[in-house]
Amino acid sequence: MKLLTYQAENGPRVAVLTAAGVEDVAPETGDACAVIAAGGAPRTNGRPRPLASVRLLPPVAELRRPVIAVGLNYKKHADESAHRRKETPGTYPKIPVFFCKWMGSHNGPEGKIVHHAITKHLDYEAELVVVIGKKGVDIPRERAHDHVYGYTIMNEVSARDVQSRHGQWFKGKALDTFGPLGPWIVTADEVGNADNLAIQSRVNGQVRQSSNTNDMIFDVATLVSSVSEGFTLVPGDMIATGTPEGVGLFMDPPSLMKPGDVVECEIEKIGVLRNRVVAPGAS
Template sequence: MQFISFTHQGRNSFGAIAGGGVIDLGARLGLSDLGQALRRRPLDALIDEAGRNAADLPAAQALDAYRPVVADPEKILCAGLNYAEHVRETQKERTERPTIFLRVAESQVGHGQPILLPPESARLDYEGEIAVVIGKRGRRIPENQAFSYIAGFACYNDGSIRDWQTHTSQWGPGKNFQNTGGFGPTLVTSDEIGENEVLMLETRLNGLVMQRATTDMLIFAIPELVAYCSSFVTLSPGDVIVTGTPGGVGARRQPPVFMKDGDVVEVEVSKLGVLRNPVRSEIPERCAD
């Protein structure tokens, strides 16, 4: 099943795609966010609720706007340097444990929404990735049980402001500018993806392929990431683990390729669809008095 988060007629909600339309689960449950729903009800209960109802909203393309698949995660944990080719192009050393950094929810946008190039930088880079959404609470999850804790998967663009990322050894500022990370278009539930299935990831900028890899190329596989992250923090339903980007990022090309106003960036993952975002220059808001 595919879940979608959206805005329609001025209201935030989420639902399931079925029969060419959308079952508005948010309206039925009195909730506005998928993360909130996952924290209150098991994923199976949401699937069952969707299965008992027919679509009551138009096709997803007719909704006012997509939101990030999980717009209200408690945590977004991102793996860096998790493909060997990306390690080589950054001239870094391969680490014995996953490199994990954090994103904030406000840094994300949904499918079709503009990724913003801030006035503070011209070095906005794409990073096509696969996101994992946690479906049930867990701490110190064994690798061989990790898949059972996953609600589903989605495409992710870990958009990065490269000069701000390298101000210091901490990457946080460059990874958290508002509206720089794409997340969507939908959450494909884990029952649609085989536990050991290999997925193909491709990133395109204005139609040109910039990155291509498969999940069997990950240095730390998805079960390892779930187990590792759950070792130091309790994973909650709706939490997001972003699994890393392959080689081919714009900053490491010769000459470098950074996204600019008017560009269109796409992240396609087999069985998960295509996340597409236009790039727009941000119009700075005036500082409030």
């Protein structure tokens, strides 16, 4: 099942994408977290409309908590960036490295990514996002998938020079519009094994990242279990699981995003998240 949120005349509307089109959840609601918490397949109004006729919002239109993000979780990405950390390729984290994606960066499908004046090194990161469907704390690894509702995609946009100046990741990844999510949430039963999905990013049609989630250092179950240690997860929480190799900063020569670029992040069995980079103040 694909759960989405679109912009209706009276605000966000949660719907299901079926073979017939977009069908509103019944009773009408803009609260995707409540639908996720209820579990199962929601009832719909049975009045499909074409997908092309709606403007998609982030699958959860208004985040209740920041997205939990994971750094250095793909072996080849850790290898390509090892020199910047003065480490030898093949040196990987022993435990997951968590940080938060600031709620103010929230963005959605076709949303504009602003190339803020504070950065000259704007980069893309295609990431698989785990969506929590069941409340839990101290979740055993073997029960972790019981707490997963489904999956979506994030472009974990990053200002590399801001990261470098601040000496950590938060500020450079927290700027307005830097957290596109979408295009929808695909339920776990439909995705199947999320630890073996093709993942790709493209800039203006040129493939930049092309990998598989099987290169993750810590798999989905490990991430859910680890972050839940002393930390209660609730329905609608999201965990961005890291990005593979091929980011613009480490291309030779580096190839960062600029205004006018169209960036697409695609994950097998989920879909394509597409956004355009714009200059500050652009309409």
